[in-house]
Amino acid sequence: MLPAQALELMREQITPIQQVESVALEQAAGRILADDIYCAIDLPPFANSAMDGYAVRSSEVAAGATLTVAGKSFAGIPFTGECGVGECVRIMTGALLPEGLDTIVMQEQTEAAGDQVTFMADVRHAQFVRGRGSELNAGTQVLSKGQRVDAGAIGVLATVGVAQVPVYRQLKVALFSTGDELKAPGTELAAGEIYDSNRHALRTMLTAMDVEVIDLGVIPDDLDLVRAAFAKGDELADAVITSGGVSVGEADYIKIVLDELGQVNFWKLAIKPGKPFAFGQLANSWFFGLPGNPVSSMVTCYQLVQPMLSHLGGESERTKLLLNATLTTSLRKGPGRQEYQRGVLSQAADGSLQVAATGAQSSDMTTSMAKGNCFIVIPQNKQDPQAGETVQVEPFNGVLGGH
C-alpha cells in the first residue's frame, strides 16, 4: 500500500473528536477552531484617514486653494466641532473622518501657516479615505471551522472583537521509545548502546502540532513492560505512538502487543524510509507504530501521523505544497517503494528551484533531517533520477518543530 492510500484509509477510520471548549484569545494560538467565526462589526467600523494630513471636501480643493483649519481629529479622539464651507480638519492616520468631509490630503502636499493651510496639488475625490466596511461588512464569515489558529487568525479574531474562542479540546498523545540499547543523552554509552534520539525528535514534532505529549520514556524490549506501556498510553491518551520494535526481529514486540490489546489495521507500507509502519487501535485510542530507524520514525511521523492527528483533532485537510525543482545530483532509487529522500532546496539567481540530496540516504543517518529543508518525493515506479531531471519536492513545514 502506498502512503496516499494509507492516509485515505486512516482518514476513513478515524473520526475527529467532537469535544469543544471556549478559550481566551490569549490561549487560542495553535488550537483548531470548532466553529466558523463571523464579524459582528463593519471593518473598518467607521470611515477614517489613511494618512496624516487634512480632511477636506474634494469640491473645495484644487492646486493653490487655501482653507482654514477648524480643528483636529486624532485616532481615538475625534473632531467634534462643525467644519463649515472654506474649512478643513487636521487629521491623523486612523482618525475618524469628520461629518461632511470626504477626502484626505497628505501633509506633504500642503503648506500650513497659522490656521491657514494651502494645498499644493489637485485631489482625487475620496482619496486616502478608508470607508466604513471597505474591508468587510458585519455578518461576513472571517474564519472557518477546522482552521488552525495562527498569528493571522489571532489578528482577525482580535480585530473583530472576539475574546473567547471556540476550539476543539487539545489531543493527548502518549509517546514511548522501545529498545534495550537506548540510553539517555548525557549518560555514558556501553558497547552496543546508542542514545535515544527518536523520542526527542518525535516529541518536538508533536509539540509543534499543539498536542499534549505524555512522554512515557524508554521501554526495554520486554513483553510485559511493553504491554504495560501500551495500557498506560491507552488509558491516558487519544493516540499512542511508539518508536522501534515494529519490524520482524526477535525483540520486536509492538505488533504482538497491538494484536493482543487491540487490533492491527495495517502493517507495512510501500514507503522508504518507514516500511514497517503499523496503524491500529486500542480500546480507547488510535495506535501508530513508527519504525526505529531515526529517519524512518521522523518521515512516517511527518507523512502519516501528523496528518492523522490533525484530522483527529478536527483540523481541515491541508493542501500539500509540492514544487518542481531541478535535481543537481543523481539519486539512487530502490524498487517498489515511494521514497522521501532528504534534500536541500534552493533558488537560483533566475528564480528557478534546484535541489540536491543531503548526502547518503540511509535511514539511520539522523543528520540528513537536520541538513535538509525538503523531501525529494520519488514515486514508486520511478528509476534512479538523474541530475538535470525535474523532481517533486515537499518543503518541510513548521510542524517539523522549532521553526
Ligand SMILES: Nc1nc2c(c(=O)[nH]1)N[C@H]1C(S)=C(S)[C@@H](COP(=O)(O)OP(=O)(O)OC[C@H]3O[C@@H](n4cnc5c(N)ncnc54)[C@H](O)[C@@H]3O)O[C@H]1N2
Ligand atoms: N529482516 C528484516 N529486517 C528488517 C526489516 C525487514 O523488513 N526485514 N526492515 C528494516 C527496516 S526498513 C526498518 S525501518 C527497521 C525497523 O525496525 P524496528 O521498528 O523494529 O526498529 P528497531 O529494530 O527497534 O530499531 C531499528 C534501528 O533503529 C535504532 N533505534 C531504535 N529506536 C531508536 C531510538 N529511540 N533512537 C535512536 N535510534 C533508535 C535501533 O538501534 C536500530 O539500529 O527494521 C529493519 N530490519
Ligand code: MOO
Ligand atoms: O523503512 Mo526502513 O525505514 O527503510 O529503514
